[in-house]
Amino acid sequence: MNSPDWNSPAAAKRLARRHAAERRFKLIGLGAILLSLAFLALLLFIMMHSGLGGLSWGFLSGSDSTDPHVAGIWSATKGSILTMLVTLVLSFPMGVLAAIYLEEFAPRSRWIEWVEVSINNLAAVPSIIFGLLGLAVFLNTMDLPRSSPLVGGLTLALMTMPVIVISGRNAIKAVPPSIRDAALAVGASKVQAVFHHVLPLALPGIMTGTIIGMARALGETAPLLMIGMRAFIVTPPGGVTDPSSVLPMQIFLWSDEIDKAFVQNTSAAIIVLLAFLLAMNGLAIYLRNKFEVRW
Amino acid sequence: MTETKLTARNVDVFYGPKKAIDNVSIDIDNGIVTAFIGPSGCGKSTFLRSLNRMNDTIAGARVTGEILLDGEDIYAPTMDPVALRARVGMVFQKPNPFPKSIYENIAYGPRIHGLAGNKADLDVIIEQSLTKAGLWDEVKDRLMDAGTALSGGQQQRLCIARAIAVSPEVILMDEPCSALDPIATAKIEELIDELKENYAIVIVTHSMQQAARVSQRTAFFHLGNLVEYGETSEIFTNPREEKTKDYITGRYG
Numbered sequence: 121m122n123s124p125d126w127n128s129p130a131a132a133k134r135l136a137r138r139h140a141a142e143r144r145f146k147l148i149g150l151g152a153i154l155l156s157l158a159f160l161a162l163l164l165f166i167m168m169h170s171g172l173g174g175l176s177w178g179f180l181s182g183s184d185s186t187d188p189h190v191a192g193i194w195s196a197t198k199g200s201i202l203t204m205l206v207t208l209v210l211s212f213p214m215g216v217l218a219a220i221y222l223e224e225f226a227p228r229s230r231w232i233e234w235v236e237v238s239i240n241n242l243a244a245v246p247s248i249i250f251g252l253l254g255l256a257v258f259l260n261t262m263d264l265p266r267s268s269p270l271v272g273g274l275t276l277a278l279m280t281m282p283v284i285v286i287s288g289r290n291a292i293k294a295v296p297p298s299i300r301d302a303a304l305a306v307g308a309s310k311v312q313a314v315f316h317h318v319l320p321l322a323l324p325g326i327m328t329g330t331i332i333g334m335a336r337a338l339g340e341t342a343p344l345l346m347i348g349m350r351a352f353i354v355t356p357p358g359g360v361t362d363p364s365s366v367l368p369m370q371i372f373l374w375s376d377e378i379d380k381a382f383v384q385n386t387s388a389a390i391i392v393l394l395a396f397l398l399a400m401n402g403l404a405i406y407l408r409n410k411f412e413v414r415w
Numbered sequence: 416m417t418e419t420k421l422t423a424r425n426v427d428v429f430y431g432p433k434k435a436i437d438n439v440s441i442d443i444d445n446g447i448v449t450a451f452i453g454p455s456g457c458g459k460s461t462f463l464r465s466l467n468r469m470n471d472t473i474a475g476a477r478v479t480g481e482i483l484l485d486g487e488d489i490y491a492p493t494m495d496p497v498a499l500r501a502r503v504g505m506v507f508q509k510p511n512p513f514p515k516s517i518y519e520n521i522a523y524g525p526r527i528h529g530l531a532g533n534k535a536d537l538d539v540i541i542e543q544s545l546t547k548a549g550l551w552d553e554v555k556d557r558l559m560d561a562g563t564a565l566s567g568g569q570q571q572r573l574c575i576a577r578a579i580a581v582s583p584e585v586i587l588m589d590e591p592c593s594a595l596d597p598i599a600t601a602k603i604e605e606l607i608d609e610l611k612e613n614y615a616i617v618i619v620t621h622s623m624q625q626a627a628r629v630s631q632r633t634a635f636f637h638l639g640n641l642v643e644y645g646e647t648s649e650i651f652t653n654p655r656e657e658k659t660k661d662y663i664t665g666r667y668g
Binding site: 227228296298299300301302303304305306307308309312316317 | 467469472474475497498499500501504505506507509511512513514523524527528574577578580581
């Protein structure tokens with residue numbers, strides 16, 4: 121075999137071409153990032169520009185009104201909080217238990233494979249379909265109170281659960297099998313091995329997935345339209361069975377108003393929603409770092 | 416004075432349709448170290464894991480034949496694998512301490528089995544286990560440090576201490592030194608030699624020198640069969656089977 125002649129003009133040309141390709145790729149990659157960042161900056165700028173003036177204590181603590189200067193966001197915020205609580209209380213335990221069962225206990229069988237495929241599909245179902253399901257089951261069949269955080273939370277829990285199952289399974293799968301072996305070998309039962317050793321190690325990952333699923337549910341509007349959470353609510357809900365609105369729905373309703381003054385309200389409400397989402401994502405990162413065990 | 420602790424009769428182990436162990440019968444005695452040797456994939460680890468039913472955790476694994484612990488069938492429906500594994504402890508190839516403190520690593524077993532009535536009893540178990548595992552002097556001042564922060568050899572001794580803490584009768588070791596350097600290996604081998612007074616010890620090893628150094632009996636496995644079983648000195652100096660001779664002289668494996 122001949123060793124290549126690195127000093128020949130042909131070799132120098134090839135090298136130059138490869139370096140040029142490398143520079144091109146870096147430029148394109150950088151461009152892609154800058155473009156998406158630019159849109160985020162634009163969005164933030166527009167919202168801040170038209171919305172910041174509307175943020176005041178009165179806006180944050182007030183309720184919806186036909187007068188844009190009196191209208192506030194608190195009733196929708198409280199509705200969102202109550203709805204999220206219902207969603208969390210239902211979907212977290214159910215999702216985590218389902219993930220544990222599928223990952224640790226379920227025998228490998230056709231039936232289980234079918235369940236797994238169904239859960240993955242469920243996570244991809246368009247949210248409006250969940251709204252229809254909520255309408256049919258919770259309102260028409262079970263006769264639960266219309267427009268309430270209870271029904272909203274139930275519907276969003278159906279949507280969030282598959283996300284928690286999927287992230288939970290991945291987190292559980294990431295725990296090294298040697299930890300299970302170690303527990304079983306000293307005579308722990310399967311349930312003890314899972315709950316004493318596997319679950320604590322998987323929890324940061326499960327919590328991250330849960331919060332991301334919850335953040336998605338928080339921004340969801342379509343399914344809640346179907347169950348009547350688009351009503352004009354002037355008093356904050358007292359409990360989970362009172363009629364209520366939620367933040368994204370309030371944005372949707374205000375954006376539809378004819379009165380120009382509602383534009384500022386819409387932007388201000390978007391700022392509140394974004395702050396909410398940022399806080400939840402921040403919490404996810406904090407929890408992951410705090411509870412992550414390195415081994 | 417030796418007595419038979421574990422008896423296997425006509426044991427087959429299957430992974431799905433594949434037969435990994437074929438008709439193995441063997442007696443394992445108390446108070447000595449029994450080594451399982453053989454080339455990779457010969458089934459020695461599989462057979463070891465069937466002795467405390469760790470194979471139960473592998474989907475599709477199936478054991479037929481009879482394995483008796485003190486005359487009691489460990490695969491009988493009346494045998495609880497959880498209780499069995501407390502009596503037949505196991506140390507793994509890669510040290511696998513829990514990502515918890517040294518103290519918690521050892522306390523876990525006694526706690527779930529209710530072996531200690533109070534904190535003082537538990538402290539005694541922990542000191543005894545660590546002392547027997549030759550680790551007490553090195554860690555007594557930092558019991559609350561992470562077990563995973565110890566060196567590889569110390570971690571493996573911690574795992575041995577964890578196994579000892581539930582007072583097992585048999586200790587199974589699956590290539591316990593393969594991830595360790597020669598000095599740590601020497602310490603573990605020394606420890607195995609001391610521990611054999613009180614336990615029946617079975618060790619799977621890839622190193623024939625190790626088998627020769629630590630064991631009194633050696634079983635040679637090949638392709639799922641038990642080819643030869645006897646006194647370690649006999650196996651290494653005067654093997655009966657041609658295959659054994661080929662393996663220990665390094666002709667294959």
